[in-house]
Amino acid sequence: MSRVALIGTGLLGTAIGQRLMQEGIEVAVWNRTAERSQSLLDAGAKAITKLEFAAESCGAIITVLRDGPVTKKVVAELGDLAGRCVIPMGTMGVAEISDLGNQIQQQNGRCLEAPVLGSKPQALSGTLLVMAGGEATDFAQQQSLLTCLSEQPIHIGPVGSGAATKLALNQLIASLTHSFSLSLQLIQRAGVPVETFMNILRTSALYAPTFDKKLQRMLDHNYADPNFSTALLRKDLRLFLEEATTAGLQEHGLTGLLSLLEQAKGTDLDDQDYCALHELTVLP
Template structure:
């Protein structure tokens, strides 16, 4: 089994770490807030007290950090990577990922972006959807590790294409959640029972399983214990809107949704499940 350094042990990072430990991986862990490593340390991980030089005894460095700039700063603090592979699993921009690949090469490492779709439950079960970007030989070398986290890790192409896939998917999360929220608001305001509406929606081509996953939260206004927060959804939508013009895409239609999500800042909705977007579509 490989030796892995895991940098970033938030909700998803912790679950990834627990899965790797359960599969026999030797794991070293670091987080800016050290208390977030406690569950992994209790499960058998070793702490990284100082980032400098921490990668030289590892085969792979997995980062699960907030964004591209934070990932670049933390990886830079490692110094010489000693040939280790840097495997960022958080969401970042296409250009950010390509810049990080160049940085990693300068630090004597190899690079494979590997953003994931899924959160804590999927990570613990090893059923994350991995969309990698990088050289084929690097992907093949990391495949046994990725298969501990995903039933079918996919190589999307060169560096940047995995990041593009992840940004596209997260934009769909935002847009679908917004669309379903508006539909539910109209249905309820008209006096139509939501379940009658769902009886028509479920067998139609318009149906997506996410609506049933979030329906109870939306109708019950229950957003605690999130797997993916409103704040992170807003962050990723902002990232999509920043990257889109660089690729010649007019994504201005999403600006209204971003404005809506900004209303959650500095409120309890920001830390809640992203389906809290439903609260923002009410005039009340």
Template sequence: MTTFSLLGTGLLGAAIGHRLLERGFTLNVWNRNSRRCGSLVEAGAQQVKHPTESLDRASVVLTVLRDGPVTAEVVKSLGPLDGRTVVPMGTMGISESVALADQVQMQGGAYLEAPVLGSRPEALQGDLLVMAGGEQSVFDAQLSWLSTLASQPRLMGPVGTGAAAKLALNQLIASLTHGYSLALRLVEASGLEIERFMEVLRPSALYAPTVDKKLKRMLSHQYGDPNFSTSLLRKDLRLFLREAQLAGVNASALQGLATLLESAEGTDLDSGDYCALHELTAGR
């Protein structure tokens, strides 16, 4: 069985760790906030004080960290990788992932980006959507354990394509949530009952399940206990805008949404579920 160095044990990282432990894999775990390793240690993981200590007997370095710069910093701190494979599963920019792949190669390791769509519930159930980017041989070597996290892990193409798919999907999360929020606001203001509107929307080609998934939160204004926060959505939208600019894509229409999300910074909405952006579309 593969031994993992799991770096980053937040909501998603911890859930991935629990899934791997449940399936019999061995984990060495590290997090800057050591207390966030507690549940994994109780489940059988070995906690370490420094990332380099996590390399003991590990053949795969699995990172689930906040962003690209943090991931690059932590991976660099590992020193020589001696053939180990580094697999970042958090969201990062395309250019950041390509740069990290070069860094890993210089450190003597192999690289496979594997960002995911889904959060804690999907990770615990093995229902994540894994979008890998890298060489076919590296993907094939990691497929057995990736298949415990996702029913059908996909190799999108070379390094950068997995990151591109993830950013594109997270942009859709932001845009869809914003669009539905605006629709609900106007419907509500007109005096039309939301459920009457939903009866028309659900059978139409415009419907996406995410609206019903978030509708109760949006109408009750309850955004606690999030699996994906407003602050992370804003971060990822900023990343999308930066990568779009680098790719020559005109994404200027998204600037207004990015500005809207920035108004949540420093408020309670920032730590709430990302559909808290519904509060930002309320009339003043």
């Protein structure tokens, strides 16, 4: 497999780069803050010194950037893509990825969106859930690459279908975490032992594994070392609400949750694990 260009080496991007190199793939990296690529460079990755030359020696270009506008701007700097496939893995809106897909086509490239569910641990173990959107032929050509990161990457449909699927899932992250926090706050105030409540919940149809995953963090009020931050959850929920409005859906039940997450802006909670929203479900 030829060299892969990895654009964006934050928490998830770095883990993706590590996994690809473990699978024997040569990786060239670029990040807006160059120091964040150092661990990959130390592990053997090549540095991309100028974005306009990134496509020349790479078979595919993976972007793992914060949002749609940033991705669009960075991809524009790649210049002529010379038929290369660009694989955006960051979460963005349906309109954003559609616009990016058109831009990539104008740059003589091909777009295969591949947003993922999971973060650093799943990337390192190759167990991300990959939801690809694009031409079936592009998916087939890039399937072996995606299989390095996912046990079974799924081709959802055309460009935009992956983004819609990812936003639908991330909405559930926000809603489930919020609802679990409220329930936990109530039973604690009522004097119900947490483990009694959890034993009942675990045997019911209402249980979701994320509850146990976040329980101890909430009990300890410890949200350090996030794999997914409160700020990113807020960004993705806002995108979901925008898409819901466009689709003619009744979104009022979620606007309050977005307002709640807005309260984290400018506080330490924003850069902490998203279940820090537990601190917001109590009236000040």
